[in-house]
Amino acid sequence: xxxxxxxxxxxxxxxxxxxxxxxxxxxxxxxxxxxxxxxxxxxxxxxxxxxxxxxxxxxxxxxxxxxxxxxxxxxxxxxxxxxxxxxxxxxxxxxxxxxxxxxxxxxxxxxxxxxxxxxxxxxxxxxxxxxxxxxxxxxxxxxxxxxxxxxxx
Amino acid sequence: xxxxxxxxxxxxxxxxxxxxxxxxxxxxxxxxxxxxxxxxxxxxxxxxxxxxxxxxxxxxxxxxxxxxxxxxxxxxxxxxxxxxxxxxxxxxxxxxxxxxxxxxxxxxxxxxxxxxxxxxxxxxxxxxxxxxxxxxxxxxxxxxxxxxxxxxx
DNA sequence: ACATAAAGTTAGTTGACGCTAACAATCATT
DNA sequence: AATGATTGTTAGCGTCAACTAACTTTATGT
Numbered sequence: 001x002x003x004x005x006x007x008x009x010x011x012x013x014x015x016x017x018x019x020x021x022x023x024x025x026x027x028x029x030x031x032x033x034x035x036x037x038x039x040x041x042x043x044x045x046x047x048x049x050x051x052x053x054x055x056x057x058x059x060x061x062x063x064x065x066x067x068x069x070x071x072x073x074x075x076x077x078x079x080x081x082x083x084x085x086x087x088x089x090x091x092x093x094x095x096x097x098x099x100x101x102x103x104x105x106x107x108x109x110x111x112x113x114x115x116x117x118x119x120x121x122x123x124x125x126x127x128x129x130x131x132x133x134x135x136x137x138x139x140x141x142x143x144x145x146x147x148x149x150x151x152x153x
Numbered sequence: 154x155x156x157x158x159x160x161x162x163x164x165x166x167x168x169x170x171x172x173x174x175x176x177x178x179x180x181x182x183x184x185x186x187x188x189x190x191x192x193x194x195x196x197x198x199x200x201x202x203x204x205x206x207x208x209x210x211x212x213x214x215x216x217x218x219x220x221x222x223x224x225x226x227x228x229x230x231x232x233x234x235x236x237x238x239x240x241x242x243x244x245x246x247x248x249x250x251x252x253x254x255x256x257x258x259x260x261x262x263x264x265x266x267x268x269x270x271x272x273x274x275x276x277x278x279x280x281x282x283x284x285x286x287x288x289x290x291x292x293x294x295x296x297x298x299x300x301x302x303x304x305x306x
Numbered sequence: 307a308c309a310t311a312a313a314g315t316t317a318g319t320t321g322a323c324g325c326t327a328a329c330a331a332t333c334a335t336t
Numbered sequence: 337a338a339t340g341a342t343t344g345t346t347a348g349c350g351t352c353a354a355c356t357a358a359c360t361t362t363a364t365g366t
Contacts, residue, residue, distance in 0.1 A: 022278060024219040026285040027194065031324090033286055034187065038353075041180065059313060066177040071354055073315065078352080090314060090361060120298045125175055132179040133186055133290025142283050145273045184354090191323080212343060224324055226345065231322080243331055243344060 030137070037136045040106045041065070042075060043084055046093055047103035055092040109135045109143060116146040119153040183290070190289045193259045194218070195228060196237055199246055200256035208245040262288045262296060269299040272306040 045064055049056040062072045076093065079085045084099035095103060113135045117127040138146070198217055202209040215225045229246065232238045237252035248256060266288045270280040291299070 022281055023217055023285075026282045027217075028219050029282050030190075030194075030286045034190075035352085037183075037187075041183075057313080058315095064174055064176055064180075066181050067353085068355065069314065070316080070356085074353075117295065120295070120302070122295055122298060126292050126294050128175055129179045129182050130290060130292050130295050132176070133183045134287050137283060137286025137290070139279050139283050141279050142270065142273070142275055145275060149273070188322085210343080211345095220323085221325065222344065223326080223346080227323070 033136050038075065039079060039082065039084060040102065040136060041132075042079055043095065043099050043103045044106040044110065046085065046095060047100065047107065050095070056094075057092050061093075106135070109138060112143055112147045112150070113138060115150045119150045186289050191228060192232060192235065192237060193255065193289060194285075195232060196248065196252050196256045197259040197263065199238065199248060200253065200260065203248070209247075210245050214246075259288070262291060265296055265300045265303070266291060268303045272303045 042061065042065075045061060046056040049060055049064075053060065058069055058072045058076065061076075062069050065072065076085065076087055079099070080087055083096055084102060086094050086096060110131060114127055114131040117131055118124065122130070195214065195218075198214060199209040202213055202217075206213065211222055211225045211229065214229075215222050218225065229238065229240055232252070233240055236249055237255060239247050239249060263284060267280055267284040270284055271277065275283070
């Protein structure tokens with residue numbers, strides 16, 4: 001290499017002796033998750049609106065997501081492009097099969113994470129906020145463990 | 154399907170929302186967290202490189218983050234603009250006071266989350282990957298509960 | 307029924323964060 | 337001191353996700 005020699009890796013400071021490759025993968029996974037997050041949130045919200053209001057309209061999505069209507073419109077275009085929803089001008093939004101499946105999966109994850117946080121003793125508001133952020137980053141394996149924990153409490 | 158009822162969406166900024174869409178808050182929080190994520194990851198990595206290699210260089214950051222050198226350069230510019238690092242052309246990177254504080258806080262969170270996942274019984278690889286994603290979305294309150302859980306196991 | 311309000315769309319901007327290609331500086335070795 | 341490899345930078349592009357402003361369509365109320 002160049003000037004700074006390979007620096008003996010044996011410090012093993014606090015036992016986090018993770019290999020670099022492991023972390024590269026972790027970061028790539030996080031980036032992938034981040035690109036899915038918005039879609040998941042939208043699809044989940046849309047499913048809920050259809051269930052509770054009978055239909056999903058951009059206004060309601062905008063209100064609940066806390067963004068403006070044009071932002072919603074563009075995001076919906078992407079979701080349609082990606083085959084998660086169908087939409088027609090000036091009409092309400094429908095989930096495709098694929099969208100419905102994703103919504104179901106997300107709701108499932110969200111509920112397990114939320115239940116776990118509540119069973120840890122967290123207040124509902126914080127639990128909701130944290131769950132919203134955490135749910136997209138929890139693997140199947142972790143999810144199973146969280147569910148198991150909640151079940152025991 | 155004329156109506157989806159008259160949206161009780163007025164100000165109501167004075168607490169006591171009966172049908173609280175605290176999800177708006179949650180989503181806004183998630184967006185805020187997302188905008189901090191990258192900075193946190195970089196600062197954490199830089200601190201670690203300084204500790205283990207003696208200095209933090211763009212190449213090493215690029216290798217560990219799994220992105221290209223120009224991407225790193227632009228991100229570092231943003232970090233410098235935001236007062237987290239200082240840098241000079243063709244030389245290695247230093248953390249500011251603020252950067253060091255953030256790095257420390259991030260490392261702390263990361264370790265608590267990781268330890269928690271491991272103490273749940275998760276394999277190290279998955280634990281690392283999930284921790285990397287989760288750590289940015291865990292509130293102080295939740296962090297305390299996770300730490301307490303790990304301590305009891 | 308027709309004016310107005312609400313909802314939706316289009317156009318254009320901004321900033322973050324990826325990329326490639328091409329160029330510049332540094333270093334390591336001869 | 338010259339050279340070639342490594343490292344760093346600059347320029348330019350694309351996508352995503354937010355915004356405002358201005359316009360069109362749909363719904364509502366008297």
